[in-house]
Amino acid sequence: MKNVTKYSFLMLLITVVACKTTQIAVTANKTKQSIMQADVFETSESGNKLTQLTEFKTAENDTLIQVSEIVLSPEKQYQTITGFGGSFTESSAYLLNKLSKGNRDKIIQAYFGDDGARYSLTRTHISSCDFSLNNYTYAPVADDMTLEHFSIKEDKDDLIPMIKDAMKASEDGFKIIASPWTAPPWMKDNKKYVGGKLLPKYNDVYSLFFSKYLDAYKAEGIDIWGITVVNEPHGNGNNWESMHFSPEEMTNLVQNHLGPKLEADGKGDVKILGYDQNRAGIKEWVDAMYKDEASSKYFDGIAIHWYESTFDFFPEALQYGHNKAPNKYLIETEGCVDSQVPEWKNDAWYWKKEATDWGWDWASEKDKHLHPKYAPVNRYARDIIGCLNNWVDGWVDWNMVLDKQGGPNWFKNWCVAPIIVDPENDEVYMTPLYYTMAHFSKYIRPGAKVIDANNTDKDLMVTAAQNPDGTIAVVVFNEGTSKKHFSLKLGEKVKNISINPQALQTIIIAN
Template identity: 70%
Template structure:
């Protein structure tokens, strides 16, 4: 009888330990994209590797609020969608904007033409039209506007869209050309009016504009395609004394104004000008940046400086792409290999050559997005959503790569690994999420985390090396163990209730 009691007591103790152990296990969902072939695949079986990394989430430590993730509506992409079958057009738009797809939440488009347009055009074609009585977005009605409206219909939560001008019409500029030159002071009022009229014209089409960048690449682009130059103080003057007051006077003070909009290595001088004092800062809602200064470096010092100078302002990565490359058609492996080169690989100044090595496209995207999120960036926007097998169309023949490549002649669609890489962030880290603390002792594993408005947490990991890793992830005394493959990106989703199993 005593032995039976002892056995019963042992069973109770074992059950208590088992229940207690189960109660400390996190319930998570793991999604992986990898060089081995996973494409945002849900992973339920894991193999332990010899190398273990312990990560600890700190949800009480919060950083920036997320504005969103997404890509750009360009005439090039819209033109190609018009050439595809209705089925493939819908497939691509749903893949980007539906809840089942990448669920894009922050987008950009060009005002007037850009390099990824079929030709040069302006909404203000009549020379000397200071009051813009002939302003018209007719050029956008065959391609860009239908693309945006179908994306809106596919999106359950909606998305923000901001416009960026590459240049004013040549007649407003000191060189009377599409490329280079500066806005003539006599047209500052006209150019401010241009932004207001653009918002009205798009609203009349059922599209609400969220905001603007003042000028795409104000430092210029080597006199290649549409551009218009500003110094930092010239742009600040235009915003402080013309654009900001005009939007405010027209009842559009809610529209966001983002300054700069070019590469991060020059960010400090623009930040210093925009946020010099209360008067210069008044109308700037934030700053836009590009990634083209380096293939691998995300400039954390510059990003930290921008945040410290203006902690309550937005900091949005507004453009990025695999540039100076033609797409590799239906070869996933290429996107994981260090074979791509960027614009600077051949002709960057000698002192900057080290910033432009050969790289793997997936690595460049994953490293930059995680690096940005860990350094106060609140939005990350890719460039073209769709390009063809040449990397266009592009009137300047400035070929690039998009996450989705199509062959309009054969009505074929290829979702590159870059599409799935973007979705690891856009699908699981939603607008108004807060980036949270994450202890990570491994300098060979990139990691970031954010808590969504619904309370769920998304952790994104990137292992760019050839060795898998075992991950031990803890949250509030609860723990889960899993593994990440070699050359893989993972999103780990923790439900809002932090359920146990």
């Protein structure tokens, strides 16, 4: 019995020690897996508008709640971010001039102020476009081969003051990409603003046109960061200002005329982006632009639009464009809710699948499936995240401000902007699209590196980037109608978060 008692005591002692050891190990593990310090901001169909969330229902004691994982790997880096923002158009600038000073300043601060969306990459038009009040060109005198009569006077009442006000409001500054919708009509084979092609004998004069534009804006105190050769070289159905190029024709212009001209005039640092139309055409264009060292020399990258589909962001095409020239820019220069009169002060509409685009009525039968009804917020969030996860480094919205009709627009091509105004009653409506854009532009800054974010929930879209200051911004989109729970992991740090149905979150992890 004595031996049995000793044995029992020994076993009890071993068990106690083992339990203590396990307890110490568990405690050590809990200490090792520390709580992540992060700020969470959400915009949702339920009413959040970049609202900071501080409390989340945990799923630890509820086995019925499924918790997914988002694991961040900052050591796996991809493209460097150029920026996010919107476009300065004559329509937007004209509307700002119709508002009270208080509301004008409110909008400028909302887009460019440090407490606002902090836009860092923008676009504007060279001469008129559909979102101008009428047709005009900076070079109206036919066969003025030296462009002696070149003038940007049309921009001095509205467009230039808007840009200058934005520059004053922006602490970090922003880049501007400028795009012509057409050359002066007298340089084209049809002598019209709409359609036609640039006559080869005017290749050098058209190149001079860009150089004159850059000088004129610089004289106003505005530096243009980049240009595209023309907006939508495939045309737009002969509706508004346009000019057609094939990939080979544009490459010839840039390689042998525009690039050398800007270089000779001391403007070689201005970025030249090719193409500037829908993503499905990327392969055809980069194959010509980047055919060899000579053809690609003056191209700094490719510009793309999203109008090919309301739901497909064309990841294969984006990857092809990147792989063809990994060190060049891949920038979305235009996207908007097009062919649609905006809803006024109706947040719910922006979350419902009721919007239609041009393709709803006009797409060919084989492409009809690409243009179903859609929810505007979903389209923006899905597209920007999809782009960031497929090498796109910049994303630019179209008009910053439109009126209740979706204009003004000389062609009556109505569209939606993130901010809608009623100039007659001096009212401003910040639509959910404004907050959607801010989730990216405010928190993912120029110079940020897109990093790896492994997500186990196929119903969530996720992207992440590490900013130059070391902070990490994670954007999560829940398009579904059920709340989702996920565990965000960075090394040994963890934060359990829930995201509302139909919601977009940006999570900022401190350095």
